Amino acid sequence: MLNYRILNTLRRPGLKADEDQNCGSYLVCDQRDKSKTKYVMKIIDLEDFTNLNDFIRDILWYKQLNHQNLMSLRDCFLIDTKLHLVKPYASFGSCTDLLFAHPFGVREQLIAHIMWQLLQALRYLQDRHVMHRGVSSKNIYLCDDGRVLLDNFSHCISMISPFDGRLRRQIYDYTDDLKDELLYLAPEIIFQNAEGYNFKSDVYSLGSVACELANGSNAYLDMPFGHLSMLYAKVQGSEPILLDQTQLTDEMIALSDENSSAYVEEIKKRRYSKEFHSFVKSCVSTRLESRCTVDDLLTHPFVKHPRKISNDPQLVAEDMAKLLGSYKDKQITQMSTTIDQILDRSNNEYNSINLSWEF
Template sequence: MSFLAHEDSRGSLTSLARWDTMASFQPDSSAYELLTVIGQGLEDLMTVNLARYKPTGEHVAIRRIALESCTNEMVAFLQGELLVSKLFHHPSILPYRSIFIAQNELWIINPFMAYGSARDLISSHFMDGMSELAIAYILLGMLKALEYIHHMGYVHRSVKASHVLIAADGQVCMSGLRSIFSLIRHGQRAKVVHDFPPYSVKVLPWLSPEVLQQNLQGYDFRSDIYSLGITACELANGHVPFKDMPATQMLLEKLNGTVPCLLDSTTIPPEELSMKPSRSGADSGICEGPGACGARHSNGDPSTASSAGGHPYSRTLSPQFHAFVELCLQREPEKRPSATTLIGHPFFKQIKRRPSEALPELFRPLTPITSFDGPQAQGSTAGLSSLESGLSHLEVDDWDF
């Protein structure tokens, strides 16, 4: 499509893109040195670069979107995200440092989150799931973001581990605001919405039954709570429930009340724990129905990994963790607690320290990607090669903010 066809839309984007959240981040492409590509998205019309902000040397992530190739629908989609980004200001939501148009590209400047996304951590280092305590910190950060988003009258609609980014200091931030939807209509707050999230193919396993069902009853903020429960299973089990199912089967399973669960010694039959683990049956993280995961028992402090060579789920997660997930994954939306209520859940009583103190320790031996801070990374081939090696574990789609 010709760029001229976007004259009106582009004018609105230009107006929005003049906003600069922090005066120190100039809305000028010459102030940024592009280092390496760390992701793509929006049907390959968006490139995400790691870059250096020249005036201070700080590293940032830049989303560069080719507006000339965007459809009118995509431009409207981006406008919604930029409007929300101007409205939202919360420590648990990924901030926007600056937004501007450079030639025919929209540039969106975000801080570089040195641990990548929670999905990155699972894919590269915690294939069988993270520790329960690390998950508690991440879920609490997510709930604080969702509490704010819901209070502002919005539904996130894209809650998943790849939209949870973690900074070098352990700060947990939600991203993925492009699919967000307002409940405010004509100055009043609607009880439900019926809009189906566009570009949602990659989000289907996380979506609640009522969003997928698309009936007259609609859905509200409690659909995000269901997605949070799926994300909890994703973080604990190392893979996403329903991920490999055809879309139709996934819908039927969710509508029939099939409940994903945490995989540990209380949910996997003893005979299966003695077998080589697989990604089917009980090991898929899918229960047969409400309560089918059986009684919860704790053998002291929850462990997070079996001994070397043992079954990865020969662990015992806390009853509080199981109860938290089951609350989130209630089939009926009205039975799911709000984000505010869940923040006070007993599951989070195990948190004793600040994330900046605890998460870097819990992620060991993994360290944040800060190797580019050395002088050799300021433009040398060797420095960039080393940097790209450090970034190699990041999944492309996970930086599709």
């Protein structure tokens, strides 16, 4: 702890300053590091928890996994009853933070870059027979060097049976913790039927995130009757779609009001490529046999540009950083604020789950 200097406190709404001392997130730098690289430190008082298995499991996953598009755990130590977890700081925050600043969605080119890097992360996990089961906008972080990091391994599960060591084609595990990802979960996970689910379920979640980044919000957010309507829609075969001028109907225009009229006007102006529509359709099909695999998506025309320059990781990062930089400039110019202030405001609005790291 003495090696880390606290630069700022990432406060949760409703918590007083003295409560933050017991459990909170901090922006820190390592005093031994001359580059003064920023990190996020989360301090958790273990006395407040009766079951520590989740923390142990998460730390073990971080130690087992190592990929440039997966969030890493830089440091982990215990002082008295307080667990300290140190991770890289992503200055652009999560994809949810990006959408908070751009509620009508972000550019297709940026989404293609994000999808390409996430596919690399999923490919790495699948090579190790691991399902993520938590691919969602709040668990995807954007660094200023152009890297995209997939975080939160609390829902990860191995496809290798713990009983006989054999590789399973399908799994049937469902825990109450998965309810946190209901908006992004594939229908087959929610159904909990005898057919089970597999790696393609992560692909469905990926497609949901792509739609959310393009549309500005999740397709199943704020539905009447909450999660019940969402569950019913997925059971009935509803699939997320990209909202652009090709999908805008007279009914949508007629139902728009003062709150949604600006969004409808935005939809009228934009037209996504047929490759993007095809990519999303390939991801979110409710039928497993029609849904693409990660390998299929890695050769999809939608990610043609990042794939073309993928032999040079530095070039990919620079291209991605350039796209993110345009958003940063736009935010500073139009909103007269910095990206850190945007993250702080998003943190206050969304109970901090979007700003810092989920453990």
